[in-house]
Amino acid sequence: MTTKLVGAKVQRVEDQRFLRGQGRYVDDIDVHAGTPTLHAAVLRSPHAHARVRDIDVEAVLDVEGVHAVWTYQDLADLSVNLADPLPLLIPHPALTHGRTQYALAKDEVNYVGEAVAFVVADDRYLAEDAVDRIRVDYEPLPPVVGIDAARAAEHLVHEDVPGNVGARLEQEVGDARAAIADAPHRLSLDLTVERSASTPLEGRGVVARWDPDIGRLQVWTSTQTSTGVRAAVAVKLGLDLGQVDVITPDVGGGFGVKINHPWPEELLVPAAARALGRTVKFTEDRREHFISAAHERGQVHHVEVGFDDDGRLLGLDVTFWHDHGAYTPYGLIVPIITSTQLLGPYKPQSYRVVFESLYTNTVMVTPYRGAGRPQGCFVMERTMDAIAAHLHKDRTEVRATNFIQPDEFPYDQGLVFQDGRELEYDSGDYPRSLEMIKRLVGWDEFEAFRAEMAAEGRRVGIGLACYVEGTGVGPYEGAHVHIETTGKVKVATGLTTQGQGHATVFAQLVADELGVPMTDVEVVTGDTRRMPYAVGTFASRSAVMSGSAVHLAAKRAKEKVLRIASDALEADVDDLEIVEGVVSVKGSPGASIDLGTVAVLSNPLRYAFDEKSRAATQFTVGDPGKPPVAEDDEPGLEGKDFYSPERSTFASGMHAVIVETDPDTAEVRILKYAVVHDCGNLINPMIVEGQIHGGIAQGVGGALYERMAYDEHGQLLNASFMDFLMPYVTEVPDTIEIDHLETPSPLNPIGVKGAGEAGVIPSAAVFAAAIEDAEAHDHPGLAITGMPISPSELFALRQAQEPLLKQHEEDA
Amino acid sequence: MTEELHEIRLHVNGTSYALTVPGRRLLSDALRHDLGLTGTHVGCEHGVCGACTILVDGAPMRSCLMFAVSAVDAELTTVEGLADADGSLGPVQQAFLECHGLQCGFCTPGFLTTITAGLRDNPRPTHAEAREMVAGNLCRCTGYQNIVKAVERAAELGAGR
Numbered sequence: 001m002t003t004k005l006v007g008a009k010v011q012r013v014e015d016q017r018f019l020r021g022q023g024r025y026v027d028d029i030d031v032h033a034g035t036p037t038l039h040a041a042v043l044r045s046p047h048a049h050a051r052v053r054d055i056d057v058e059a060v061l062d063v064e065g066v067h068a069v070w071t072y073q074d075l076a077d078l079s080v081n082l083a084d085p086l087p088l089l090i091p092h093p094a095l096t097h098g099r100t101q102y103a104l105a106k107d108e109v110n111y112v113g114e115a116v117a118f119v120v121a122d123d124r125y126l127a128e129d130a131v132d133r134i135r136v137d138y139e140p141l142p143p144v145v146g147i148d149a150a151r152a153a154e155h156l157v158h159e160d161v162p163g164n165v166g167a168r169l170e171q172e173v174g175d176a177r178a179a180i181a182d183a184p185h186r187l188s189l190d191l192t193v194e195r196s197a198s199t200p201l202e203g204r205g206v207v208a209r210w211d212p213d214i215g216r217l218q219v220w221t222s223t224q225t226s227t228g229v230r231a232a233v234a235v236k237l238g239l240d241l242g243q244v245d246v247i248t249p250d251v252g253g254g255f256g257v258k259i260n261h262p263w264p265e266e267l268l269v270p271a272a273a274r275a276l277g278r279t280v281k282f283t284e285d286r287r288e289h290f291i292s293a294a295h296e297r298g299q300v301h302h303v304e305v306g307f308d309d310d311g312r313l314l315g316l317d318v319t320f321w322h323d324h325g326a327y328t329p330y331g332l333i334v335p336i337i338t339s340t341q342l343l344g345p346y347k348p349q350s351y352r353v354v355f356e357s358l359y360t361n362t363v364m365v366t367p368y369r370g371a372g373r374p375q376g377c378f379v380m381e382r383t384m385d386a387i388a389a390h391l392h393k394d395r396t397e398v399r400a401t402n403f404i405q406p407d408e409f410p411y412d413q414g415l416v417f418q419d420g421r422e423l424e425y426d427s428g429d430y431p432r433s434l435e436m437i438k439r440l441v442g443w444d445e446f447e448a449f450r451a452e453m454a455a456e457g458r459r460v461g462i463g464l465a466c467y468v469e470g471t472g473v474g475p476y477e478g479a480h481v482h483i484e485t486t487g488k489v490k491v492a493t494g495l496t497t498q499g500q501g502h503a504t505v506f507a508q509l510v511a512d513e514l515g516v517p518m519t520d521v522e523v524v525t526g527d528t529r530r531m532p533y534a535v536g537t538f539a540s541r542s543a544v545m546s547g548s549a550v551h552l553a554a555k556r557a558k559e560k561v562l563r564i565a566s567d568a569l570e571a572d573v574d575d576l577e578i579v580e581g582v583v584s585v586k587g588s589p590g591a592s593i594d595l596g597t598v599a600v601l602s603n604p605l606r607y608a609f610d611e612k613s614r615a616a617t618q619f620t621v622g623d624p625g626k627p628p629v630a631e632d633d634e635p636g637l638e639g640k641d642f643y644s645p646e647r648s649t650f651a652s653g654m655h656a657v658i659v660e661t662d663p664d665t666a667e668v669r670i671l672k673y674a675v676v677h678d679c680g681n682l683i684n685p686m687i688v689e690g691q692i693h694g695g696i697a698q699g700v701g702g703a704l705y706e707r708m709a710y711d712e713h714g715q716l717l718n719a720s721f722m723d724f725l726m727p728y729v730t731e732v733p734d735t736i737e738i739d740h741l742e743t744p745s746p747l748n749p750i751g752v753k754g755a756g757e758a759g760v761i762p763s764a765a766v767f768a769a770a771i772e773d774a775e776a777h778d779h780p781g782l783a784i785t786g787m788p789i790s791p792s793e794l795f796a797l798r799q800a801q802e803p804l805l806k807q808h809e810e811d812a
Numbered sequence: 813m814t815e816e817l818h819e820i821r822l823h824v825n826g827t828s829y830a831l832t833v834p835g836r837r838l839l840s841d842a843l844r845h846d847l848g849l850t851g852t853h854v855g856c857e858h859g860v861c862g863a864c865t866i867l868v869d870g871a872p873m874r875s876c877l878m879f880a881v882s883a884v885d886a887e888l889t890t891v892e893g894l895a896d897a898d899g900s901l902g903p904v905q906q907a908f909l910e911c912h913g914l915q916c917g918f919c920t921p922g923f924l925t926t927i928t929a930g931l932r933d934n935p936r937p938t939h940a941e942a943r944e945m946v947a948g949n950l951c952r953c954t955g956y957q958n959i960v961k962a963v964e965r966a967a968e969l970g971a972g973r
Binding site for chain 1: 814834836837841844845848849850851852853854855856857858860861863890891892894895901905908909910912914915916917918919920921924939943946947948949950951952953954955956957958959960
């Protein structure tokens with residue numbers, strides 16, 4: 001038998017290309033087709049809120065090398081639908097006041113960075129020169145910046161949206177308010193998380209080419225959904241779906257922001273390619289990515305909780321306000337996820353959650369890795385810590401009291417999840433995870449370590465946080481497996497890849513199922529020519545959805561292989577095995593046929609084109625009494641299948657961190673970071689651990705460094721890598737201890753759950769807990785209620801605590 | 813309004829290229845779009861992320877902060893020039909493969925060039941020095957742990973010797 005690849009730390013096949021500088025990212029695409037590619041640049045609003053009175057493009061028209069300059073007024077001439085607002089991708093009944101922007105601003109701008117005019121020129125330098133010459137007459141309007149201003153609603157973002165409220169959604173299980181009123185213990189907390197963003201190293205980009213000879217558009221875009229962009233481009237440009245191909249080349253990171261579509265440029269570039277008959281390219285620069293892509297995370301929460309003497313949650317009532325920026329193209333996904341995933345591994349006896357999704361004159365909000373879960377986890381875990389402190393109990397004990405037990409699965413939380421399905425957990429073992437994380441971080445030994453450090457004058461603290469992550473949401477993904485006459489296997493799945501190693505893990509699945517060497521398997525993702533039915537890469541869904549689909553498609557191909565081989569070898573299907581690409585009769589290795597020959601036999605030919613194909617021509621094979629291709633069969637050695645689960649699968653895990661806080665400077669040092677992670681069966685542990693590492697780095701950023709600093713005018717003050725503090729190596733834990741628990745999902749054939757976002761979910765919660773714990777000795781009562789926390793903010797919290805402490809001493 | 817153009821030669825990975833560029837053409841753009849050496853990536857265009865790092869006479873430099881016309885007298889090495897003469901991966905590249913030091917691959921060329929120069933200066937770095945060596949480059953995917961491992965592995969493979 002060949003060694004199984006699934007479950008092994010297999011090195012990535014895509015790395016050869018990347019390491020040699022041969023990756024093909026969208027800005028690397030150069031389709032000459034006779035004339036050089038043209039380049040686009042966008043004029044963006046310098047105001048957070050303004051009426052557009054007039055746009056004067058006169059000065060641009062004479063610039064040599066400029067091919068087009070468009071404003072909103074030009075859109076209808078390019079395509080009628082292009083003048084409509086961009087799509088509201090995920091409608092929801094509670095989103096009563098959904099609004100989306102236009103491809104180019106019409107009459108009004110609602111955030112700094114909103115697209116106002118579009119220029120196409122010989123190169124990007126000239127295009128930017130031209131953009132500088134456009135004169136816009138704005139009438140500034142009062143901007144609404146931040147959740148407080150949005151709630152106060154002294155000014156409105158959109159005139160026809162009262163109170164700046166886009167949506168209000170409430171869900172309740174039991175009677176939480178009554179349960180809290182009757183509970184022996186009650187607490188309330190106010191918790192805040194600030195804005196951050198995905199910030200992939202490669203920004204957005206799109207290239208389009210119109211082929212007039214066949215009336216067909218080809219679009220390359222740095223997206224997380226090729227099929228989504230394809231459908232949107234077709235509708236907006238008035239083309240048939242069959243006239244549009246969308247190809248996602250290598251993508252330099254996504255982390256959520258590239259799931260939103262179509263961006264204005266994803267429509268304007270193809271429109272320009274068609275109108276000008278030239279290949280056109282747009283590549284976003286870093287400042288543009290900060291001010292005209294999307295952000296996430298900004299929420300303010302109020303918690304009321306009632307519990308018994310053991311810390312058991314009797315009633316939990318959470319109200320929160322979600323800042324969705326100027327527009328709502330991605331619907332309510334982020335706040336819905338916060339409101340449901342907040343519950344984590346716990347089973348409160350009653351739960352009520354209500355949120356308002358608010359407009360502000362800032363960059364719009366769409367999912368960033370974790371997508372509302374980090375906020376939910378922060379709220380729940382801060383609440384758990386507060387309960388433990390109130391009852392003077394160990395923090396792990398209070399958590400354990402509230403866990404869903406292993407014999408309670410499937411466990412229905414009684415809520416509706418982001419996919420419109422029940423929030424029903426499929427599997428997990430939270431008590432076991434807790435045991436593992438305590439051992440891994442040294443929870444029980446920590447007080448001894450704390451005392452040892454205190455003797456040196458050092459202040460250390462420990463924190464722990466638990467999460468459950470709904471992953472692998474539907475509706476479906478598909479896969480196509482084609483065994484060629486060379487014996488090589490070509491696999492296609494429609495979702496896209498942004499560094500997750502899909503070409504490796506899907507090849508592992510196929511190689512195992514078909515019994516072929518991995519080097520013979522080639523995987524293509526995100527190309528609508530190869531797989532036109534797909535959804536996209538988000539919500540940690542690729543391994544679950546496409547992994548399952550690839551597995552099922554390979555299984556179908558294998559069934560056909562065995563059927564044909566059993567005829568050829570005159571053996572029963574059950575007696576056959578495939579090893580290293582050769583089908584043979586078990587126990588008699590002489591009777592064998594290689595997969596390439598099976599592929600030849602699968603496709604009856606009239607014309608031979610090489611030595612091998614002679615074997616499949618009409619005077620060579622086939623029973624003259626039967627049709628060459630049986631009625632219920634088709635030619636070729638292929639398998640195609642789709643995977644569409646009833647509901648999401650629920651991964652889980654726990655993080656723990658030990659930090660040291662500097663008594664003078666309030667700097668935070670990470671001494672130890674530990675993770676217990678359960679994503680069901682592991683396809684490639686090396687890749688899963690890489691995902692965890694990366695998630696934690698983003699979590700450290702969100703907990704200690706990253707925020708979007710808007711001023712009261714709606715100007716983003718830190719829209720560069722100089723000022724937005726993304727972690728370098730110097731900010732992340734030196735090592736991360738990881739332990740895996742594998743509780744397979746019963747919902748899919750390979751038993752996997754998603755792993756992509758887990759690393760980032762508990763970070764804010766775990767750092768808040770550890771910092772608070774480290775401060776507890778010198779500043780008892782100091783509470784960390786907002787993230788991120790900088791040394792200056794921690795210092796300020798200490799200062800605020802000093803008078804209270806003095807008062808306390810005097811009273812004593 | 814016509815821009816003044818300059819006829820220059822760039823020496824990249826041992827090959828000499830002739831090109832005509834305006835004075836403001838960034839070296840990163842010239843490499844990528846005029847010479848087709850798209851392995852060098854541009855992540856911020858303000859010299860912070862390090863994705864565009866190339867070796868200029870052996871020293872790591874941000875190619876987005878240089879003009880093409882100012883690089884005419886230098887020997888330039890890009891990621892395309894890091895493989896061994898026989899086409900196999902160079903030691904730093906091999907170490908990244910073995911240690912899973914990359915995910916989306918966008919920042920990777922800048923790390924590879926930076927580490928190539930770093931190990932040439934310090935072929936046996938301590939763990940702290942290995943971290944310091946990559947402390948000027950941003951990666952959003954890997955969390956850096958495996959990149960540091962790759963630096964140490966590359967040193968084992970004899971990258972600096």
